[in-house]
Amino acid sequence: MKLFDVYPLYDITPVQGKNVHVTDDKGITYLDLYGGHAVISIGHSHPRYVSAISEQAGKLGFYSNAVQNPLQMELAEKLGALSGCDNYELFLCNSGAEANENALKLASFQTGKARIIAFNNAFHGRTSAAVAATDNKNINAPINAQHQVTFLELGDIAALEKELQKGDVCAVIIEFIQGVGGLDEATADFYENADKLCKQHDSMFIADEIQCGYGRTGDFFAFQQYNVTPDIISMAKGMGNGFPVAGILVYPSIKAKHGMLGTTFGGNHLACAAAIAVLDVLKEEKLMENTREVAAYFVEKAGTIPQIKQIKGRGLMLGLEFDFEVGELRKKLIYDHHIFTGGSSNKKLLRILPPLTVKKEHIDAFFDALNNVVMNS
Template sequence: MPLFDVYPLYNVTPVSANGIHVYDENNTEYLDLYGGHAVISIGHAHPKYVEAITNQVSALGFYSNAIQNPLQVELADKLEALSGCDGYNLFLCNSGAEANENALKVASFKTDKSRVVAFKNGFHGRTSAAVAATDNPNIIAPINAQQKVTILEFNDIEGVKTELEKGDVCAVIVEFIQGVGGLDQATAEFYEQVDALCKANNTFFIADEVQSGYGRSGKFFAFQHYNVTPDVISIAKGMGNGFPIGGILIHPSIEAKYGMLGTTFGGNHLACAAGLAVLNTIEDENLIDNVNNVSEYFNSIAKTIPQIKNIKGRGLMLGLEFDFEVGDLRKKLIYDHHIFTGGASNKKLLRILPPLTIAKEHVDQFFKALKKELEAVEV
């Protein structure tokens, strides 16, 4: 049976990985500066992570949410302590798309409204309402397009005000650092005014932290760089270091009701073991401090390279913008230098999303390769 052909693939076949490196069937070593779409947070095959999953699956891998699962409580408590989101409640699911779907569902339930405001170049997932709120018509099927969504420009505070005052918007959803869209950020004033407008108009403010959360921005969540209080925070990618897990943090003012949300696999024992291993490693190895230290070093070098026209993002969620499309450059980096990087809807942007364990020598290796390729382009 052939695979449904929806992914353009690089001719690389990873068979193992360790730390910040991936190895193919020929044992060729690749430097992973993309982390599988920012999923690998604490490094490939981290020993504490492997031990936690191994021990859990040998004891109890899965049972449904119809029974007590103390691991969920332990995960929620640890997440509250490390994130600083005091009093929020946790609902666990399996992916970022599910997280945003449930965030929007809670908002609609609680406001009794159905329209969503989202932003240009935003990406929130591929499920029903999440994909409708994504600014990419190519992945929105007619069944998704039935959702009522208004897409605005970043920093258009008058547009947000106008839409919210119409009285039918259940939620404003925002990536504080856009991922697929190209690492764009709005101003602090804009985010803070949107937060205030939401609170004045019975509208939920949803922080999509699926990619930017778990320390990647240099704080536990990217919204914490601003003076805002989201009603719901969606999480996934780096949460499980490769194991499928997602969730939403729900403000304590929002009351739960039996049956409001549900999932078969969400918050299963194995997923919680993976999630706890990630949080414990972030804490034990001071990985958020490492994010900030390595990010500063990365930026200091990037600023010296004249071909780089713009450095975007925060922490280890970075983009290097050039005056040419980077598709060929990415191929050169992967095939000639054995370095994984990422692309974006902005075709001139090279995305850097490494494991949070990255060291300065890995940054040096990347820039040595990049400079060589940029020099070749000029010649």
């Protein structure tokens, strides 16, 4: 049997990881400044994380959500305390797409409405409603067209108000920093007025924090820079440091009913052990503080390279925009300098999403390599 060929692959086979490095099957070690799409939050194979999963696997790896699981409560309590969102309620699932799917479904249950407002260049996942709210026709199949989704320009508050006034919008879903779309952001006025308009028009305000959340911006969630109160917060990627775990945080005005949401694997014992370890390490190693410090250093270094036309993003969710497409640049960084970086739908943007354990010396190594590539191209 062959694999279904849907991924363009680099000719690299990682077999081991440690903190911000991965080593391939040929013994070559790479600096990982991409973290597998912002998934690796506390570093590859963190000993605290490995120990937590190993110990839990030796006790009980899985049982369904038909029984009590105290690890879910421990996770909820620690997540609430570290995030500052302890008045929300937690529903656990497995992936970012599933988190957004449940967020949109819950919004529709709550409002009795069906239409979704999303924004140009948005990426919310690849499942039914989530992919319909994703601004990429190439990954939307005809079956996804059943969903009612209106795309607006990010930052256009007048257009948003006009759509909400129609009274049929169940949810406005927004990445406070767009990930795949190219790290674009709107203004504080836009986000704060969008939140107010949703509340005026009985629509749910969903913060998609799947990539920009979990400490990556230096705050726990990216929306916390603004005076907003999302009705639902979706999260995934950095939540499990590579173990599949995701969830939504639900504001208490939204009441749960038995059976309205469900999952077989979501919140299983191994997933909870992984997620608890991540929270413990984020707190004990002060990784959000490290994120802010290293990010400031990164921006300072980036300012010394004239070929960089714009620096986008916050914290360790950063983009370097050039006046040329960066595909060849990424290949040279990988194959010649052994550094992983990322791309986006903006072909001129180099995306940087390292583990939150990254240090200034790693940033120095990256900029030495980047300078070498751009000066010799």
